[in-house]
Amino acid sequence: MAGDTRQLANDSRVRKAPNRQSRSCKVCRLRKVKCDRVKPCHACCAHGYPSKCVYESVPDDEARPISQAEEIRNLREEIQDLRKRIDGRRDASDGPGETPPANAFSAAGTQARSLQRLDTLESLFESIRSAPPRVVDDLVRDIRATHGGLKREVTPVGPWEGLEAYETYDYQRQGSPSSVIPIRRSLHNGSPEQNFNDPVVPNGHDDDDEEDDEFGELMSVDSGSDSSRSSGTISIMSTQRPAVDVFVERFLDAFSPEVDIKSGRAGAIRAAAGIRMFSPLISDAFEAVSVAFFGRSIQDKQIEASGFRLYPRVLRGLQDALNDPERCKAESTLVTVILLLAFESVERTTQRGVAAHVRGAVRLIEHRGPENHMYGVEHLLFTELRPYWIGGALAARQPSFLAREEWKTIPWSAGTTTKDILHHLLDLAADIPGLLAQSDTFQEEERSSVMSAQESAVKQASIWNGITELTSRFQQWYQDWVVAYPDGPPQEVEQTADQDFPIFRQRNPRTGAVFTPTKISYPNLLLAQTMSVYYAFRLVLSSIDTRPEDRVTPLEQYGFACGICRTLEWYILTAPGNMINRLAFPTRVAWEGLPDRGPERQFMIEVLKLVERRHALGLWGSGMAELSVRENSPLNSDE
Known part of the structure; x- marks a missing residue:
């Protein structure tokens, strides 16, 4: 009997072991470090992976991980509730003709204590919402010490206003008598806060001085410049947290609109906004880009300048993260680079800002490896913005790691999302940069006469074989995915003058007569984007197609460029927010495939101006020269 009892006890321990183990998140178990059971836990936040902090399902409620977001909602x-009670007491005591009650002093004391508690709660709320993980960890643990009551007096920290607050926090932890971190603090000579109307711009560089050195042209901030000194001053806008939240929502509606799956995924930046409370770097980046975007969209220079004031601080924070071996792989670093890419598409602080951030993001993605893009925000940022990464590789005209098989498979291996028609096309397009580089090298060697006739013939045949194979794969993709598209193929529609959109006109290549062709209508945004990108990829590949047979003819090239132009009206008028940026690269490629001084180019000019005017996108208004694939070509260096 005793033996049976011991056996049952042993069986019970065996069955309960998985429950005890699952109290730690998966990442902490894999890293073999202590987990504090907060979701996201301190360890995941400290290493910059809050979205990867996941827990296995457990039956008992006590093992359920605690959510910091839940704590924020409770606060x-x-x-x-406190505000309502305080307002109610004020209304009751200030009523006309009423005599103060005998216990007025007691009521006043109660109200004062409520106000004090309200101030404390608001300070704690802001701290949990935006402070660094180590501060949040301490605060949340103290709040929960007695199931919601404060076990001891905690220090209200907040609002958390950026890098200068770190120094104050460290000083305070070492024994400073100050109990509250200042909201406004200047870093330069103790001067008062700058005037809100002072013009402040990011510390960019002239085109002639730009160097393609990782993030060098954008990350270098002169500590002696006015712009970098002003970044230590918190503007009026940055202290009004509810207002900033409104600006962030406006920014998300533009750059991460809520769309259905048939429009293409657009939720990466919105998902990143959901974790900004756990990262001061992401929080600062969202504040800078959203405030500046809001100011530009409503043509308010004061609000726009307020966002600019934060920009150098974000750049310095990003540079610090990139220089740290651990933080450079954190999702907060990747999110910040993407946000600055969006910012440059609006403001264009330098002539090559967009291209520089694309190159920087691609290098960062390669450094992180494909395994770090299988889950969460990181997966969404890689897959959703993959057309930009492929476009950046095409503009560089160099072989890309994106063509490797592991980068075409591993990010999707966990089933976070599945490949759609666009991603199957991008799998093919990833091979184009290698062919461009091979062709460029061949052309340079031919001009320098360093090859023998036999060597030249072998290399030329290798390029032609690569073009033939890839062209065949593109044609097969078209049959498998476009012709058999479940919602139907694109449709030809007559152009009208509705909705104040320019009319596309083209010239008949044979007769020279100008006519108005049909525009192309699509069943959904995803197919429209995919076809525009397809035309662009075929155009780029055809630029090195010198095969004696079966080559893409100039007439076919012209047809690809016109196909993009005929798609622009439907996509621009249909796409919500700034999803039109997804056609930026195809639009630039089409521009380079059209004849100079023709009606086609005039149409493109009108479209670029319209997009800049309606969507406040400086990238489009500039003509997007930095997206050019021809720029780095030895044969087409001139516009």
């Missing part, structure tokens, strides 16, 4: 509800 918000208590703040609202």
Whole structure:
């Protein structure tokens, strides 16, 4: 009997072991470090991977991980309740003709204590919402010490306003008598806060001085410049947290609109906004880009300048992260680079800002490896913006790691998302940069006469074989995915003058007569984007197609460019927010495939101006020269 009892006890321990193990998140178990059971836990936040902090399902409620977002909601509800009670007491005591009650002094004391508690709660709320993980960890643990009551007096920290607050926090932890971190603090000579109307711009560089050195042209901030000194001053806009939240929502509606799956995924930046409370770097980046974008979209220079004031601080924070071996692989670093890419598409602080951030993001993605893009925000940023990464590789005209098989498979191996028609096309396009580089090298060697006739013939045949194979794969993709598209293929529609959109006209290549062709209508945005990108890829590949037979003719090239032009009206008028940026690269490629001074180019000019005017996108208004694939070609260096 005793033996049976011991056996049952042993069986019970065996069955309960998985429950005890699952109290730690998966990342902490893999790293074999202590997990504090907060979701996201301190360890994941400290290493910059809050979205990877996941827990296995457990039956008992006590093992359920605690959510910091849940704590924020609880604090918000208590703040609202206190405000209502305080307002109610004020209304009751200030009523006309009423005599103050005998216990007025007691009521006043109660109200004062409520106000004090309200201030404390609001400070704690802001701290949990935006402070660094180590501060949040301490605060949340103290709040939960007695199931919601404070076990001891905690230090209210907040609002958390950026890099200068780190120094104050460290000083305070070492024994400073100050109990609250200042909201406004200047870093330069103790001067008062700058005037909100002072013009402040990011510390960019002239075109002639730009160097393609990782993030050098954008990450270098002169510590002696006015712009970098001003970044230590918190503007009026940055201290009004509810207003900033409104600006962030406006920015998300533009750059990460909520769309259905048939429009193409657009939720990466919105998902990144959901973790900004766990990263001061992401929080600062969202504040800078959203405030500047809001100011530009409503043509308010004061609000726009307020966003600019934060920009150098974000650049310095990003540079610090890139220089750290651990933080450079964190999702917060990748998110910040993507946000600055969006910022450059609006403001264009330098002539090559967009291209520089694309190159920087691609290098960062390669450094992180494909395994770090299988889950969460990182997966969405890689897959959703993959057309930009392929476009950057095409503009560089160099072989890309994106053509390797592991980069075409591993990010999707966990089933976070599945490949759609666009990603199957991108699998093919990833091979084009290698062929461009091979062709460029061949052309240079031919001009320098360093090859023998036999060597030249072998290399030329290798290029032609690569073009033939890839062209065949493109044609097969078209049959498999476009012709058999479930929602139907694109349709030809007559152009009209509705909705104040320019009319596309083209010239008949044989007769020279100008006529108005049909525009192309699509069943959804995903197919429209995919076809525009397809035309662009075929155009780029055809630029090195010198095969004696079966080559893409100039007439076919012209047809690809016109196909993009005929798609622009439907996509621009249909796409929500700034999803039109997804056609930026195809639009630039089409421009380079059209004849000079023709009606086609005039149409493109009108479209670029319209997009800049309606969507406040400086990238389009500039003509997007930095996206050019021809720029680095030895044969087509001139426009």
